[in-house]
Amino acid sequence: MNPQGVLHATRPAAPADDFAADVLAGLKAKPKALPPKYFYDLAGSALFERITRLPEYYPTRCEIGILQDQAPAIASMFPPGSALVEFGSGSSRKARILLSAAATVEAYVPVDISGDFLQQDLVQLKRDLPHLIVHPLVEDFTKPFALPPALAALPRVGFFPGSTIGNFEPEEARGFLRHIGAMLGPAALLVVGIDLVKDEATLVRAYNDAEGVTAKFNLNLLTRINRELGADFDVAAFRHSAFFNRALSRIEMHLVSGKRQRVRVNGATIEFGAGETIHTENSYKYTVESFQALARSAGWTPVKVFTDGMFGVHALRRTEDR
Numbered sequence: 325m326n327p328q329g330v331l332h333a334t335r336p337a338a339p340a341d342d343f344a345a346d347v348l349a350g351l352k353a354k355p356k357a358l359p360p361k362y363f364y365d366l367a368g369s370a371l372f373e374r375i376t377r378l379p380e381y382y383p384t385r386c387e388i389g390i391l392q393d394q395a396p397a398i399a400s401m402f403p404p405g406s407a408l409v410e411f412g413s414g415s416s417r418k419a420r421i422l423l424s425a426a427a428t429v430e431a432y433v434p435v436d437i438s439g440d441f442l443q444q445d446l447v448q449l450k451r452d453l454p455h456l457i458v459h460p461l462v463e464d465f466t467k468p469f470a471l472p473p474a475l476a477a478l479p480r481v482g483f484f485p486g487s488t489i490g491n492f493e494p495e496e497a498r499g500f501l502r503h504i505g506a507m508l509g510p511a512a513l514l515v516v517g518i519d520l521v522k523d524e525a526t527l528v529r530a531y532n533d534a535e536g537v538t539a540k541f542n543l544n545l546l547t548r549i550n551r552e553l554g555a556d557f558d559v560a561a562f563r564h565s566a567f568f569n570r571a572l573s574r575i576e577m578h579l580v581s582g583k584r585q586r587v588r589v590n591g592a593t594i595e596f597g598a599g600e601t602i603h604t605e606n607s608y609k610y611t612v613e614s615f616q617a618l619a620r621s622a623g624w625t626p627v628k629v630f631t632d633g634m635f636g637v638h639a640l641r642r643t644e645d646r
């Protein structure tokens with residue numbers, strides 16, 4: 325532990341570098357697709373941070389507003405002396421809102437694969453809430469991991485904000501919710517933020533901002549592939565596309581090839597037709613009811629939902645096994 329009382333994140337053995345393999349498999353697939361988790365290199369993370377402050381991108385603002393307004397109500401559901409386990413926390417900004425309203429929380433455990441915790445944030449959090457044990461873990465939160473032995477006996481509250489669960493296929497989201505339930509154990513509470521289905525214009529605008537930040541964020545994936553895999557994408561020959569697929573209730577992001585072209589990637593040649601796309605992201609949107617149904621099917625009982633009509637923060641309790 326450092327003098328500020330924040331444990332440094334402990335790094336597991338470096339995960340095998342799947343980037344090259346995933347990119348090649350995605351570009352050889354029909355239709356072409358790339359996993360959205362690769363958006364978040366240094367430049368991509370900075371661009372996403374800018375997205376969250378865009379006038380058109382309402383989800384972050386709405387979720388933070390709901391958390392601020394409802395923190396006492398949400399915190400009142402936490403079992404006394406619990407550990408708040410946050411899945412995929414780069415910044416602790418949202419957890420801080422809950423922690424400030426939940427005086428009895430004993431430990432905060434942010435879990436992130438990147439290890440890219442804002443150490444300054446955690447140190448400041450520890451300063452503001454001196455009673456709190458802050459124990460970051462560098463783990464792939466989609467896989468099983470152990471809580472620190474000292475915290476193993478505490479009741480658990482899971483926190484999965486940011487509509488990140490919307491990046492999963494509904495089937496994967498169900499599997500992930502089940503996995504979280506197994507990890508957190510019986511009687512666990514889970515707080516999940518998920519964007520709501522709404523009118524198409526509002527949804528589409530959020531992914532097609534006037535300043536073009538989302539386009540840069542999308543195109544940065546090609547820049548990253550060029551840099552890290554020695555590829556020769558002509559980034560200017562691709563354009564950003566984002567639209568709402570109502571039948572599947574998801575925003576789709578694509579990179580559209582402006583012409584017929586050939587790209588060299590890690591020794592392979594990838595051919596693009598004019599107008600052919602790389603599908604880079606799905607962002608699923610749920611109604612309150614469709615998300616609650618998904619949660620139920622994954623072993624969680626909806627307790628309460630906090631919403632401003634734009635975004636939903638769901639409180640779920642693990643359904644008792646019978």
Ligand code: AVJ
Nearest residue numbers: 375486487488491531538607
């Ligand atoms: C971080 C996955 C919630 O889907 O809205 C923002 C990512 N993509 N603009 C989202 C994103 C384009 C974001 N999530």
